Amino acid sequence: MSPHPPPTGSDERATAGPAYGFPTGLWRGLERRRPPGVDAVAAAWRSPVRGPWLTSVLGAALLVALPLVVVTGLLDWIAYGPRLGQAFPRDVGWLHPPVFDWPTRPAWLFRVTQGLHVTLGIVLVPVVLAKLWSVVPKLFDWPPARSPAQVLERLSLLLLVGGILFQTATGLLNIQYAYLFGFDFYTAHWYGGWIFTVALVSHVAIKLPRMVTALRGPGFARTPVAATTPEPPDRDGLVARRPGPATVSRRGVLALTGGGALLLAALTVGQSVDALRRTALLLPRGRRPGPGPNGFPVNRTVSAAGVAPADTGAGWRLTVRGADRTVALDRAALLALPQHTARLPIACVEGWSTEQTWTGVRLRDLAALVGPSDPATARVRSLERAGLFNQAVLHAGQVGDGDALLALRVNGVDLAPDHGFPARIIVPALPGVHCTKWVREITFGGRGDA
Amino acid sequence: MRDLRRGYGAAPWHLLLLLGCFAVAGWIALRLAGEASAPRMLLWFLGAVVAHDLVLFPLYAVADRGLRAVTADRVLVNHLRVPALGAGLLFLVYLPGVLGLGDGTYVAATGLTPRVLVGRWLAVSAGLFAVSAAGYALRRRRR
Secondary structure: OOOOOOOOOOOOOOOOOOOOOOOHHHHHHHHHOOOOOHHHHHHHOOOOOOOHHHHHHHHHHHHHHHHHHHHHHHHHHHHOOHHHOOOOOOOOOOOOOOOOOOOOOOOOHHHHHHHHHHHHHHHOHHHHHHHHHHHHHHHHOOOOOOOHHHHHHHHHHHHHHHHHHHHHHHHHHHHOOOOOOOOOHHHHHHHHHHHHHHHHHHHHHHHHHHHHHHHHOOOOOOOOHHHOOOOOOOOOOOOOOOOOOOOOOHHHHHHHHHHHHHHHHHOOHHHOOHHHHHHOOOOHHHOOOOOOOOOOOOOOOHHHHOOOHHHHOOOOOEEEEOOOOEEEEOHHHHHHOOOEEEEEEEEOOOOOEEEEEEEEEEHHHHHHHHOOOOOOEEEEEEOOOOOOOOEEEEEHHHHHOOOOEEEEEEOOEEOOHHHOOOOEEEOOOOEHHHOOOOEEEEEEEOOOOO | OHHHHHHHOOOHHHHHHHHHHHHHHHHHHHHHHOOOOHHHHHHHHHHHHHHHHHHHHHHHHHHHHHHHHHOOOHHHHHHHHHHHHHHHHHHHHOHHHHHOOOOHHHHHHHOOOOOOOHHHHHHHHHHHHHHHHHHHHHHHHHO
């Protein structure tokens, strides 16, 4: 932060008359030339609860929660495996977080990070809306600026507000499979996220002292509606000039905002918690696709993948390639290999997840059939011909994990076609889209310690 | 330095910070400029601001004014406001589900056809209004 003493904002007028930046004549002229309606709008703000305290409390809540959404979003990109060329968008230039190999432990890692990203993004919607409500009079202020600093700051606010609304809208549409926007989600959400993040950092750096001052001042958390009066006029002009009588207290606004957040949480967590699945009443992942051991949510159906029954029938062979040899195994041969059972979550980038009991052959046992049992990578190819995720590369840690499986069965029965019959990958903490289904070929390369 | 501060209207670090912010945003804009869908992204970015500031906010503000014009009873107003805001919030967030939007991607991803969940949304909203009405009745009786 700055070594300069406060005030730190661009708006230095405090209670004295307004100060103008360069060129003074322009800003003064702008202030004098008031377009019709601006005075009526300025007088129309009546809520007595708007002011630095309410805005600061909402701002503080967002300051705590939004970085979590940003960080978990970036972790999602890392989980996709940028080192293996699998993160979207692929070519991001210098603008990316430090890259590392996504771990396999704890097995619930991706379930939690991505579930948090999506759920928190949804839960924060009412907080964002309340925060915008608390500052909306500033949008209609006249003059819009009194100095170059204010012009720049307002432009950065366009990036901030546009950023959060754009991220929320594209995210909400993506998890509900309504691609109304017609552009690539990964690209848009990635760059939108960065624009929002840099605008947020700027906003926090500029406004943090204001927030701290407001929160250190007299609080209103205990003030009932009958005693609710406006704050004294503030230099940001958040407090209404002609406030009306209070119909709700500040704590009432906060309770309403928090209540909205809780309501959304209650209707969203079901997509990540199997026991509560049905409570996600209004989300696609609150629905169970069917009864039985295979009746858990599907990501990409066999028909959408264009995998025909003939491809997965008795003629199906798994090709396993390694440094030493290549073998072809049918399903009976795979079932004859040592079987391992693991209870593992499968979590999707869209935030939903489910935990199931998978049985199959350890990937490192498969590797040992054709070369060293600790290969550096495994490239898994699906029978699916097209599609962004018809192949995936796993790194050494993922191949070597004792619970990393080529699963043949789930919950004691054969995999359903929609869940990847005859064989699919399941690896702890691996994003669902890389748990390749309808596997036809696995190529192990190099040595893990090389 | 003092002249810069006065002419600019804030401390020099303020200028540096915002220039940094615009540099990143500008770099992203240049990077995306080549994409065929870049104009759509820009449209959605600015459209989101317009939709919130100039459509959604005026809409709910006017609705609230209307409500308060009908009754001056503060308690009644709040017992209507709260469920209305809850219903509106659910509609906004779960809009694709409520309206049964969702194209082929929905079917391809889930193996289920999109359902119009407007009935569920109405039921939850009705529940919110019912709870609020019960609370209002209790308050009236206690008074």
